[in-house]
Amino acid sequence: MLTIQHNIDLGEHTTFGCPARAEHAAVVTNIQDLQEAVAYARDKGLAIRVLGGGSNVLLTGNVAGLVIINQIYQRAECVDGHDVHIRFGSGENWHDAVTWTVSQGWSGMENLALIPGTVGAAPMQNIGAYGVEQASIFEELEAFHFESGEIRKYTAVECDFGYRVSVFKRELRDKVMITSVTYRLSLDPKLVTSYRDVQEELAAMSITTPRTLDIYNAVVSVRTRKLPDPRVIGNAGSFFMNPVITAEQASELLEKYPTMPNYPQSDGTVKVAAGWLIEQCGWKGARNGASGVHDRQALVLVNHGGAVGSEVLELAEKIQRSVADTFGITLVREVNVW
Numbered sequence: 001m002l003t004i005q006h007n008i009d010l011g012e013h014t015t016f017g018c019p020a021r022a023e024h025a026a027v028v029t030n031i032q033d034l035q036e037a038v039a040y041a042r043d044k045g046l047a048i049r050v051l052g053g054g055s056n057v058l059l060t061g062n063v064a065g066l067v068i069i070n071q072i073y074q075r076a077e078c079v080d081g082h083d084v085h086i087r088f089g090s091g092e093n094w095h096d097a098v099t100w101t102v103s104q105g106w107s108g109m110e111n112l113a114l115i116p117g118t119v120g121a122a123p124m125q126n127i128g129a130y131g132v133e134q135a136s137i138f139e140e141l142e143a144f145h146f147e148s149g150e151i152r153k154y155t156a157v158e159c160d161f162g163y164r165v166s167v168f169k170r171e172l173r174d175k176v177m178i179t180s181v182t183y184r185l186s187l188d189p190k191l192v193t194s195y196r197d198v199q200e201e202l203a204a205m206s207i208t209t210p211r212t213l214d215i216y217n218a219v220v221s222v223r224t225r226k227l228p229d230p231r232v233i234g235n236a237g238s239f240f241m242n243p244v245i246t247a248e249q250a251s252e253l254l255e256k257y258p259t260m261p262n263y264p265q266s267d268g269t270v271k272v273a274a275g276w277l278i279e280q281c282g283w284k285g286a287r288n289g290a291s292g293v294h295d296r297q298a299l300v301l302v303n304h305g306g307a308v309g310s311e312v313l314e315l316a317e318k319i320q321r322s323v324a325d326t327f328g329i330t331l332v333r334e335v336n337v338w
């Protein structure tokens with residue numbers, strides 16, 4: 001039977017590690033638990049929020065209502081010719097899922113190795129890294145609707161995936177819990193090696209004809225070297241999304257800042273590196289109380305120890321103002337602020 005806990009410490013459930021308590025919380029391991037938890041919240045008129053690995057949430061104060069902590073584990077695969085369909089329970093750890101598929105010789109998830117968090121949160125912001133987004137291997141998911149109690153299937157089109165966004169981050173935010181996700185992998189690898197970091201790592205490993213496992217190893221190695229480990233210093237990865245601006249604005253900026261990294265998109269817009277903009281404004285390594293900007297990755301805000309969420313948020317707002325004043329670009333948060 002499901003246990004509802006009260007006034008629990010949530011900080012230790014997030015990678016930022018900022019302190020906050022949940023008014024009510026329930027660890028959910030299956031659909032029946034979830035139904036009971038939602039019924040409890042409905043009886044008491046409580047708002048519901050879902051927490052996976054807490055690697056993309058900044059806690060800025062105590063959380064009213066019920067926090068569902070997702071521990072729904074499941075793996076079921078079906079091989080169909082060269083395709084492998086794998087259904088994961090949404091509480092499965094993402095990196096463990098990637099490691100397992102690679103060890104089975106299945107290709108598709110290798111570029112997304114070492115991203116923290118759960119499988120269920122991956123469609124929420126359509127996670128991506130090193131030239132691949134989860135949308136490219138996505139088949140379908142199931143989501144439990146808090147209001148109706150129904151479980152509904154969603155195709156990729158219905159999820160409306162975009163750059164770090166989906167319907168679950170917009171219209172359906174805090175209205176559903178994703179309970180399972182099915183990915184289509186392949187026995188016939190189509191490897192993505194377009195990213196310079198991956199190419200350089202493969203070259204350093206003296207690999208000229210990479211296999212799926214080589215890409216996985218290269219990504220793990222690059223990420224371990226370049227990204228701050230949340231077990232050592234609290235953070236939630238990239239705090240802001242890379243802004244997408246018009247071609248006209250990009251060319252005006254490039255006249256003034258010829259070295260500005262920019263990535264023309266197929267729809268004519270241009271993606272700009274948020275980390276570069278922040279660094280140009282002098283924020284790299286800066287501090288605001290116990291929070292700060294990482295000294296090697298300006299896109300990552302960190303908790304140096306004992307930072308409260310409001311300090312981190314204040315720092316983020318100062319950065320947004322200074323980037324807007326300097327470049328006329330609005331930085332949008334990638335991290336979910338609770």
Ligand SMILES: Cc1cc2nc3c(=O)[nH]c(=O)nc-3n(C[C@H](O)[C@H](O)[C@H](O)COP(=O)(O)OP(=O)(O)OC[C@H]3O[C@@H](n4cnc5c(N)ncnc54)[C@H](O)[C@@H]3O)c2cc1C
Nearest residue numbers: 052053054055056117118120121127128129177178236237
């Ligand atoms: C060091 C580091 C590196 C990172 N690198 C990357 C990267 O390369 N690419 C990238 O895209 N992201 C990256 N991230 C961000 C983060 O890992 C991903 O967004 C991840 O998918 C979050 O998973 P989570 O389970 O921790 O979600 P949480 O932080 O627990 O939740 C994030 C949001 O999703 C919602 N949510 C969680 N689970 C569910 C569910 N089952 N159903 C409905 N809503 C849900 C929550 O309510 C919350 O709003 C990084 C983070 C860190 C700390």
